[in-house]
Amino acid sequence: MTKFSDLNLNPKVLKAIEEAGYETPTPIQAGAIPPALEGRDVLGIAQTGTGKTASFTLPMITMLARGRARARMPRSLVLCPTRELAAQVAENFDTYAKHVKLTKALLIGGVSFKEQDALIDKGVDVLIATPGRLLDHFERGKLLLTGVQIMVVDEADRMLDMGFIPDIEKIFSLTPFTRQTLFFSATMAPEIERITNTFLSGPARIEVARQATASETIEQAAVFFKGSRKDREASEKRRLLRELIDAEGDKCTNAIIFCNRKVDVDVVAKSLKKYGYDAAPIHGDLDQSQRTRTLDGFRDGSLRLLIASDVAARGLDVPAVSHVFNFDVPGHAEDYVHRIGRTGRAGREGKAITIVVPRDEKNFDAVEALLQKPIPRLESPVKGAASDDSDGDEVKPAEKKPARSRSRSSSRKDSVKEPGAAKAEAADAPVQDAPKAEAAPEAKPEPRTEAKPEPRADAKPEPRSDNRREPPRSRGRGSDKEVVGLGDHLPGFIALSFDERRTS
Incomplete structure (x- = not known):
C-alpha cells in the first residue's frame, strides 16, 4: 500500500500531513502527485470528496518551497469557480504549508480591493482566486501573471458550466507558455476535452472512478410527489420536506438542502425557521461575511440545516454531513453527483433524498441515465391530501368577485329596461x-x-x-x-x- 512517505514530498510537507492525521493517500492523490512533481501537466478525473484538493496543493508546496516571489508577480495560480471553494483551497494551503515559508493571497468577491492589493504588492507564492476578481485586479494594473510557474484549474467542468470559458482563455493567454497546468474535475464532458487539448501539453490522465459516479457509501432515494392543486404545490412540497426530515429522526444530525433557484433558497429557509427548524440560507447574492458566518456555523455544528444553491455544491468540505435533500432535481445531471457528494465523504455513510414533482421527471430520468442505475423510490409520508397549513410565502390565487358585483350589474340592466316598460304600462292602464x-x-x-x-x-x-x-x-x-x-x-x-x- 502506498503511503505519503513514498511520494517524494518535502519532509516539512510530510510532517504537516502527519500532524493532520493522514497516512495513506487516496487513489487520485497517489496517481496525480508523482507526475505533478515531475513537472508534467495533469488531467485528474475523480468523483467529488476523494481528495482532489490535496492532489495539487501537496506537490505545489513541495515545488515552491525553493525560491522567492516578487512584488505583483505570483509564482503559482489556482482558479476556483466559487468563493467557498477558493476559501477551502486556502485553508488546505495553511494546513500543509505551515512548516514552509510560503505566502498566499486570496482574491474573491466581497472583500476589499485595498486589502488584497496590499498582499499582492508584497509578493505572493500562491495566488488563489475566482476568475472575475482576478481579471479585475489585472485590468487595474495591480497584478502581473508573467511569473506564473504552476497553474491549477479546480472543478474545471463547473468553471465552464458557469460561463467562465472566455475568462479562462484570457487568463491562460496572460500566463507563460512554459507553465505547468493541472486540471481537476469530477466529470469530463466533450467540450472539456477540447479545452484540455488546447491548453494542456501531453497531460498525465488520472481517472480513478467512472465519470459522474456517486460514492457507494451514499444511500440514495427518491420521493415522487404531486400537489393537490397547482397553487398549493409549493406549500405542500415544503411540508413534505419537513416530514422527510422528521422521518429521519436522530439519524439526521445535519443536512444540506439544495434548491435550483436563489429565491427558493430564501423561501425554504424562511419556512423551516418558521416551523422551529435550525436553518439558514447560503447563495451567491448574500454578503460574503454572512456566507462565511453561515458556513462556519454549519461546520462547527451550531447550525443543523444549510439551504443552498449550487454555489455550495462544489468544494464544500464538511466531513460529517449525514444527509443531503434535493428539494429540486438539478437541471444538469452532473450536478446531482456533486450535490450528493457532500455526504458520505472519507468513507462515511450518508443518505441523499430527492423530491421529484411531475415537471422534474425528465431531469430525474437524465440523472438515472447518467448513474446507469435506478434510484430506489421512497413512499411519501404526505398522502396526497391538500395541505392545511400555509407558509405565507406563496402568492395567493386571485379571489372571486363578490356576488354583489353581479347583482349590481344585473340590477343595472333591469334599471335600463324598466323605464320603457313603465311607459308602456302607464299608457295602457287607466289613471x-x-x-x-x-x-x-x-x-x-x-x-x-x-x-x-x-x-x-x-x-x-x-x-x-x-x-x-x-x-x-x-x-x-x-x-x-x-x-x-x-x-x-x-x-x-x-x-x-x-x-x-x-x-x-
Missing part, C-alpha cells in the same frame, strides 16, 4: 288604477312653485336622463283631480298650478 304610495299615506308634500312628483317608496330609481326629459305622466290626461304618483289627497293649489301651466 285610477295607478299604484299608490303606501309607505307614508298621510304624508303631504310641501308647497312648491312647480309640481314635481315624488318617487314611490317601492319603485326602483329611473335613469337620470329619463327624469329630465320625460314630462309628468299626468300631462295631457285631462284630469284635474288625480295626478299619477301623488295619491288621492291632492291639494287644490297644486292642481291649479298644473292648469295654469297647461293653459299658458
